[in-house]
Amino acid sequence: MTEIRAEMVANVWKVMVAEGTKVAEGDTLFILESMKMEIPVLVEDPGTVISLNVGEGDVVQEGDLLAVVQ
């Protein structure tokens, strides 16, 4: 089980997956927005998204849980 956490303060601009989506290494889970940049959050360990903890428009702090992949 991998917890995907925000690496920086950002706005959640796009959510690219749903709960139950199967993901492979390199897939994009979210696109965050910070520093005037679109910042993709990528899958490092393949699996299935078992929980989505944020939605589009949310503001996340560094370390906040975004999703869990198993």
Place this chain on the structure above:
Amino acid sequence: MTVIDNLSVAPGAPSSAPEDHRDPRVRLTAFFDEGSLRLLTAEDDSGVLAGVGRIGGMPAVAFASDARFQGGAMGTAGCAAIEVAYEHAVRERVPVIGLWHSGGARLAEGAESLHAVGRVFAAMTRASGVVPQISVVLGPAAGGAAYGPALTDIVVMSQKGKVFVTGPDVVRSVTGEQISAEELGGADAHGRRSGVVHVTAPDDTAAMVQGRRLALLLGHQGQLRPATVEDVDLGFVLPESSRRAYDVKPLVNGLLDSPLGEESVELQAKWAPNIVTALGRFGGRTVGVIANNPLRLGGCLESKSAEKAARFVRMCDAFGVPLVVVVDVPGYLPGVGQEWDGVVRRGAKLLHAFAEATVPRVTLVTRKSYGGAYIAMNSRSLGATRVFAWPTAEIAVMGAVAAVRILHRKKLAAVSEEERPALEASLAAEHEKISGGLERARQIGVIDEVIEPGRTRSALAEAIATAPSARGAHGNIPL
């Protein structure tokens, strides 16, 4: 009576008995060019064997742990063999490679073995920046055997390698944490989490190939022949929107003679991936490439990436390897975590490393270069040999829109929400004209030349080839 035909076997080579992969002679033989190994120390129970040989024809020194005795533990005699290897390498000015498989200091020898291991550390430190030092970890490397590799320039680890100060048993008895050796000190732990290992390899053979490649890149750098450098259009990497992330690695691949993963080697690929550090050939000569990667953290600099790049810059400078710095950086990453993580102290290492470097170091700004991160990425002010920019480059304290939101806060607040975007845009255009933009950067001399992406390789080659070669007079402390 059995007759053994020994004619096909070199004198002194092991007989037809099955080879023990832990035998240091087997490992050294596999590491060097075929038939080139000559031993520097005796084959005994010291736990270490040292020898000289060739790597792609280049002379080099290597030593290997002997894991057949006490798990490769290091005692007085074994450590003396490593010192012999170092003395030889420094005298001959050739790279020294350690093939590690050792549980650390020999318990039975007590303080004597600690003293011996400490002497190895001192020898490594004296050789730092003098000759390239590469470690290839093929089995467990614990305690003193962990700090040995850590003191060297580059650490390569095979899938069977594990590095830790104290193993899972000690961790469990002291802290109660249950963890496997692989989780504690394996490829994922050090390749991704700690940054201790620079290169991970799927098996021993692949790890040795990477060790050889790196030794050759640092030990036999070659000459840059600009005439052999062909131009390719590297502009394809940039997305249409300047806000969009992209992977900088295809650009690095196109810049070097051969892509990453072939003759070029990326260091610490999965640790602080928002900056790419790689050694490769450019026009036949070894160069170091440092590139912000907008795919990760938007390419922002932060404490880890600054430290990673700083160490890489200092290593290249110590061995006279010219640097190519590819800049697309929106700034330093803001955040409480970063500040408390010491981004000021650790970011300062990158400023220091570039400002101190004497090797030719050429900068290419492809897109954004903002604020403190602009300065840190080998700017003119830090002494860049030459600074190029693609026409798409922007140099500023911050993005124009962000700047006018601060500078013209009151003016913007006074208009209605509908009118605000238009006013912002016109103020930003005005701001760019007076304070920033590429033209201004060129006028004040912080950019030497604006080049089309299709001319990148030849421009960089010319700049490096015409700069006087130099080498920093310092060691390579593992920052």
